Amino acid sequence: MSDAAAAAPGADRLWSVDEHLADILRTVRPLEPIELQLLDAQGCVLVEDVTVPAALPPFDNSSMDGYAVRAADVRDASEKFPTVLTVVGDVAAGGDGALVAVGPGQAARIMTGAPLPPGAEAVVPVEWTDGGLGGGPATTMSAGGIAGGASGEGAGLGAVRVHRPVTAGAHVRARGSDVAAGDLALAAGTVLGPAQLGLLAAIGRATVTVRPRPRVVVLSTGSELVPPGGELAPGRIHDSNSYLLAACARDAGALAYRVGAVEDDAATLRATLEDQIVRADAIVTSGGVSVGAYDVVKAALTGLSGDEGRVEFRRLAMQPGKPQGFGRLGPGRTPLFALPGNPVSAYVSFELFVRPAVRAMMGLEPPERPVIRAECTEPVGPSPRGRRQYLRGRYADGRVTSVGGAGSHLVGALARADALIVVPEDVTSVPAGAEVDVILLD
Numbered sequence: 001m002s003d004a005a006a007a008a009p010g011a012d013r014l015w016s017v018d019e020h021l022a023d024i025l026r027t028v029r030p031l032e033p034i035e036l037q038l039l040d041a042q043g044c045v046l047v048e049d050v051t052v053p054a055a056l057p058p059f060d061n062s063s064m065d066g067y068a069v070r071a072a073d074v075r076d077a078s079e080k081f082p083t084v085l086t087v088v089g090d091v092a093a094g095g096d097g098a099l100v101a102v103g104p105g106q107a108a109r110i111m112t113g114a115p116l117p118p119g120a121e122a123v124v125p126v127e128w129t130d131g132g133l134g135g136g137p138a139t140t141m142s143a144g145g146i147a148g149g150a151s152g153e154g155a156g157l158g159a160v161r162v163h164r165p166v167t168a169g170a171h172v173r174a175r176g177s178d179v180a181a182g183d184l185a186l187a188a189g190t191v192l193g194p195a196q197l198g199l200l201a202a203i204g205r206a207t208v209t210v211r212p213r214p215r216v217v218v219l220s221t222g223s224e225l226v227p228p229g230g231e232l233a234p235g236r237i238h239d240s241n242s243y244l245l246a247a248c249a250r251d252a253g254a255l256a257y258r259v260g261a262v263e264d265d266a267a268t269l270r271a272t273l274e275d276q277i278v279r280a281d282a283i284v285t286s287g288g289v290s291v292g293a294y295d296v297v298k299a300a301l302t303g304l305s306g307d308e309g310r311v312e313f314r315r316l317a318m319q320p321g322k323p324q325g326f327g328r329l330g331p332g333r334t335p336l337f338a339l340p341g342n343p344v345s346a347y348v349s350f351e352l353f354v355r356p357a358v359r360a361m362m363g364l365e366p367p368e369r370p371v372i373r374a375e376c377t378e379p380v381g382p383s384p385r386g387r388r389q390y391l392r393g394r395y396a397d398g399r400v401t402s403v404g405g406a407g408s409h410l411v412g413a414l415a416r417a418d419a420l421i422v423v424p425e426d427v428t429s430v431p432a433g434a435e436v437d438v439i440l441l442d
């Protein structure tokens with residue numbers, strides 16, 4: 001929490017959604033950069049400028065399977081009057097083009113990606129030749145003569161008839177034509193997707209320095225909770241929140257550690273948090289933040305001091321998601337989000353508050369999901385005055401339809417939704433055809 005927020009009488013006033021989010025974003029910090037293997041860095045923000053150490057391609061090479069030739073030799077080639085060249089060797093990708101030199105009247109069979117041999121200036125695609133078979137235009141190259149994938153000696157020797165001329169440089173990818181040595185390959189701040197990781201690998205980088213994915217520990221609380229797959233005794237329900245929230249964390253970009261359900265006992269919860277905090281960049285709990293007799297998160301984390309950290313429990317002017325806890329735990333001041341237990345409340349709270357925090361920790365900008373305007377296909381409401389309501393909806397072609405009702409236990413409707421419809425604090429109902437803000441969820 002920021003000092004300003006810590007000084008505010010948080011427990012007895014209603015916080016707006018925007019104030020709560022601003023407090024969170026003031027509090028969380030981008031994680032310290034670390035060096036990661038390329039695939040571990042996917043989705044992360046680069047913190048270094050990466051320059052190209054050596055040109056790409058590193059050597060002139062063929063873009064087609066065909067024959068490396070001297071342009072002057074094939075200047076007059078046509079199907080009617082083919083130019084006949086002596087094939088002096090064979091160059092495969094990975095082969096050493098320097099072993100075969102192409103002199104006047106000569107050609108070398110060459111495969112896509114293979115280095116252009118000395119003397120050759122261009123490549124004639126095999127389809128523009130007889131493929132060395134003495135017939136009409138070839139469609140493929142025969143396998144003969146590329147033994148071992150190497151080049152040179154004894155390979156595909158004979159004659160080839162060339163049916164079309166090529167100019168110097170035709171079907172040749174020049175050294176450095178992609179990126180040159182010293183070029184900026186990727187600037188600091190770039191988010192590493194597949195193409196960026198491909199470029200890094202192509203220029204020979206095995207590791208990069210990035211802001212890592214936050215490690216988010218997810219635990220749910222409630223003595224009524226039974227893991228999925230377990231038998232439900234009377235009064236028990238399955239723990240869905242730890243799965244829901246761990247999945248949310250992964251979806252936001254974090255590495256999620258799902259702890260599962262902790263019973264409603266403050267000492268057990270404190271001990272679990274102590275165990276877990278060593279592997280956490282952030283902690284997310286669900287349940288136990290309201291005003292019930294067994295509100296264990298509130299009981300365990302209220303009144304912390306000094307190195308224990310500080311967690312503040314608040315009421316927010318929103319629905320669902322009214323009761324929330326947020327603060328920092330332990331000497332490392334690990335951000336802790338205590339979300340309400342109702343599954344839809346937990347989900348909406350994660351989307352609105354934890355997801356932006358995760359993204360801010362990764363250095364991703366902007367941290368929030370995009371909000372668009374959409375027309376309501378049906379009336380929406382009622383919505384409580386003074387609270388910003390987030391209804392589940394389905395969005396298509398600029399229009400949104402509410403699914404399920406406002407109840408924060410409606411996980412069936414949540415699973416059908418792909419958007420959140422935002423009904424502002426001062427609006428209690430929205431007529432069909434009116435425009436609303438919609439948060440797209442995927």
Ligand SMILES: Nc1nc2c(c(=O)[nH]1)N[C@H]1C(S)=C(S)[C@@H](COP(=O)(O)OP(=O)(O)OC[C@H]3O[C@@H](n4cnc5c(N)ncnc54)[C@H](O)[C@@H]3O)O[C@H]1N2
Binds near residue numbers: 320323345
């Ligand atoms: N007298 C009042 N009661 C309640 C208020 C209030 O202001 N005054 N607020 C309500 C609101 S709003 C919410 S949200 C909930 C929040 O309660 P808690 O965070 O203390 O959550 P629990 O009581 O532990 O659980 C609420 C509900 O959700 C179910 N649940 C909890 N954890 C899970 C889980 N991991 N998987 C599936 N379902 C879970 C739990 O069984 C309860 O049904 O408080 C209202 N009450």
Ligand code: MOO
Binds near residue numbers: 318319
């Ligand atoms: O505000 Mo609560 O989070 O509706 O269920």
